[in-house]
Amino acid sequence: MFALLLALTESERHGYGLMSDAQRLSGGALTLGPGTLYRTLQRMRVEGLIEEVDADPLPPRADRRAERRRSYRITDAGHVTVRDEAHRLAALLDSDTARALLEPDPAERDRSRRLRREP
Numbered sequence: 257m258f259a260l261l262l263a264l265t266e267s268e269r270h271g272y273g274l275m276s277d278a279q280r281l282s283g284g285a286l287t288l289g290p291g292t293l294y295r296t297l298q299r300m301r302v303e304g305l306i307e308e309v310d311a312d313p314l315p316p317r318a319d320r321r322a323e324r325r326r327s328y329r330i331t332d333a334g335h336v337t338v339r340d341e342a343h344r345l346a347a348l349l350d351s352d353t354a355r356a357l358l359e360p361d362p363a364e365r366d367r368s369r370r371l372r373r374e375p
Contacts, residue, residue: 257296258345259286261305261338264330268309271297271326297328305334 263269263277274297275288288296300306306328330338348354 257300257305258338258341260293260296260300261330261334261341264306264328264334265338268327268329270328274328300334301328303333304331305337307331 259278259281260274278286278288309327309329
């Protein structure tokens, strides 16, 4: 939910755009399938964090009736939620424990130096 809300702070998005943005924002660590995405979007709509907006219809194809692409935007409640979560995560990452985890392991750092010196 956080990655989707974060993506929607940038602008309105349709489903495929949200899947791509979640992957981009997570550095590739988060890959959402259509089922997970749309279940999550529905839950976010019910909770009032996002709303569906009118979008242009998709061009008709022979194998599909004319449909419209669903786009979403973040609500005021969604902005509050994503901001609060960002603050919560930032505080956790600012802890001594998190900083220690984010520092390179001394053994790995020494190994990297050796590899760079070797021809």
